[in-house]
Amino acid sequence: METTENSLVEYGSRRIIITVVAVVCAMLELIDTTIVNVALNDLRGNLGATVNEIGWVITAYSLANVIIVPMTSWLSQQFGRRNYFAVSILVFTICSVLCGSATNIWQIMLYRFVQGLGGGALLVTSQTIIAESWPSEKRAVAQGIYTLGLIIGPTIGPTLGGYLIDHYSWPVIFYINVPIGIVATVLSLQYVRSPRYEQKRPANEVDWLGIILLTVGVSSLQYVLEKGQEDDWFSSKLIIILTVMAVFGIICFIWRQLNYRYPIVELRVLRNTNLRIGTILTFLIGFGLFGTTFVLPLYTQSLLGWSAFQSGILLLPGTLFVAVVVVIVSRLIQRGVSSKYLIVLGMLTFFVYGYWSYHLLTLQTGSANLYAVLFVRGLGLGLLYVPVTTMSLSTLEGKEIAQGAALTGMFRQLGGAFGVALISTFIARESQQHRVTLVSHLNQDDPTVQQRLSQLIAGFQQRGFDFLTAKQSAYAVLESSVQRQSTLLSYMDVFLWVGYLFLVSVPLVLIFVKESQRKTRVIETAGH
Template sequence: MIKEDVNKVGVVVTLMIGTLMAALDMSVVNVSIPAMMEQFHSTVSQIELVVSSYMIGFVIVMPMTDWLKNRLGYYKLYLYCLIVFIIGSLLCGIAWSLPILVAARIVQAFGGGALTPVAMAILATLFDEKERGKVLGLWGLGVVVGPAFGPTIGGMLTEKFGWPSIFLINIPIGLTGIFLTQKYLRATDKEKIRKIYPFDWSGFLSFTILLVSFFSFIGSIHNIEKKSTLEITLSLMTIFVSLGVFLKVELTKLNPMINLKLFNNLGFFSCITVTFLRSITLYGGMFLIPLYLQLVMNYSETKSGILMFPGTAFVAAFMPFAGKWADRFGPTRISVIGLIILALAMYLFSTMGFESNEVSILARMSLRGIALGLVVAPITVATMNAVSKDQFASASAFNSIIQQIGGALGVAVLAIVQQHVKLSQISLHALSPIAAELKGISFSFRIAFVIILVSLVPCFFISKKETLVRLR
């Protein structure tokens, strides 16, 4: 049960502010890239570091959440993360060169990367299973809505005040978050800090090498035909060797950085699998939809944003209710309904053509939003319900990591599929570039449709707590 001296509303609002800022900065930079390229006289490949450095730093710091929580406690950890994030934002806003901006983005990511798993763990700790769904549904709005509104907000700020404003705007919001943290979260951390153990440097280093090599390979996969066989082989070897080292270290250490024994829990394993597959289609879809609207339908960026807005609005509207329904009826039923609707939405997206009107596009976007609103909160609830209280920090960190990895993989895979189909349609069937573009997008959405259908299988086991295999 939640502690009596903790203000429920204050805690949720405080955690939403930090989570929203961190999630927003995953996508707010995208529309400001041209302005940064002009000021720093950089190429696309150079300026990509502004985006990729934040993503990599964001994910690297997540596994440290459990160790830091045991050293500092939730309150201090969340407060320090906000401070680091604000310092990073200030440095980004005053950066006078591209290397300084990239370095500042890494600092910003180290603060922002822990905010989401820490917030998720705090809420799971404070609220029991009867209230957890409703609360996580409300808090989860920041996780989902932030990236969706990022490009719109970033475009407006860049146009009016220049690209530094997309970072400097975080300072007053972050200071507000610090004030609220001191006011509402201090009472959440009265338990004695325990389980102080040495930091797992071998696990951290192998995990960092794994992530950097993975994201670097994913980021360059669209230009893979320009790479030599040796380069591709070395990249893949680095990924698999670092993965093998990481697994060996984490499974044999007494106090590993990431508790892989969580996968021994059928419910947790099923939840993470659904989250991974859902993230592939969520982020992949966010990549494909603008391609259709702007390249095929020739809509402007503004009009595309307007057509995509209902989807975000429905996510925001349904998430709190989905959390309540998960508390009442169990997460499995609500998640299955959401995934079925999401599969239908992916199929309908695959049927879009030149003749599709704005009403039909809005209907598809709305259906997708409703589906995501029904899926995200119940799966999050089931993830935390599947583990014990002392595993909340590890579970929330791994949940956040899987979302980012699934998202990166989804964009890369669906982009490759779309491009391959497009080029094959042009060469084999002599289609026009726009018609081939549409064929590629449609086929990619069919892939997303199949992935969602596959995710229904583990969804039926998200409330199970049986043991899978004994990990040692």
């Protein structure tokens, strides 16, 4: 059966190829978001960079992502979706080569920024392509497939990066993108179609002021979130200035987009209730997912002494379990199960994950126990991602799908940035508070404390230390023990409060999420 003139629904091998290309491209973008994390020490040594400078390898990529994501719908309209998608893959691939061949920190920062512009476009455009390539009654299945890329990408990034760093060298983490990028570019040019409703606007109708306000506001906000804790927040003049710029830029941008005839980000689409609630839930998922994923490697590496590769492997079984849950959830939605109640169940499951982690984490927790709780995390993510993405786009048509995907993509990125920034600050503050509390209970007159000190001093003396040095070393051991315990308590608090955040959000879903009243059109015939 031929598709209608304006339909982008594909069938047979064309749909399979388009879906695989889109998912792989989304995964590439997300893998490159996290794969660099485990290579920072190697990059710093080889490029002669300071600790602060090397952090910009991550920050530059994130800044570019957050700037480009909300503009993807407009850029697709300007250049045609197929062309824009293919060029984005090409930019990402070329910059991967340039990053791997960089000889100093400034080069790789520039290349990572441009790579982020291409990568951010891949993430959202992939979602739009998949959503429109599948018929509306199978959109839950399509979003389930896309969700696998969203979850697997960030998970395997550190594992893959750790393996490549251990066995090869840091440029390889960029070069592996090249063959995949070349194949994806060729296939996208051959198979991806541009919708007929996309029409290029004249240059005099382009909202250049909106682009400037978006860039200034979002990039300033991203910097504040990334570097605020490092610069001690508002004790830094730069952070204060950028906070003012972020607030001013974002407020003016929103006003501009709501009042300008040809906005670059169609905020008016948020009149759709499901999309509006979906963007909030997407922000929440980004906050919880990236926030807790950020803490887990810190816990396993700094407190349990695991390597980066071991920490990455820890996440793999739970992630594979997500794939199973996503398939089941997609089929349940396709058979008429309410997305609203699946989302509620996912939030309650994520609360269980946070609450269980709070009680599970110790300085001696074994990997078997961590695997178990991460399966619960996988169940929660599977129950959340597919229903939320499906619900967000369920009542949108035509170009609104691309506009909605761009907004949910932006909020996912911002949720992750907020999550990492706020949790970093929370850990620093809570760790200090727990340290004060623990030290207050270390009374030198306490027989238990005296016994522990005596044992430590005796142990150091047996190793050849004089009494004064042995005593100083014993106190240092106690200080280290207090610091480790206070850090552990702060990590435990993170999981507990993230769990509570999901729990208190349940009423938001029950009250505001509405089931789609639109009757599903049957697009496929029995022959398909």
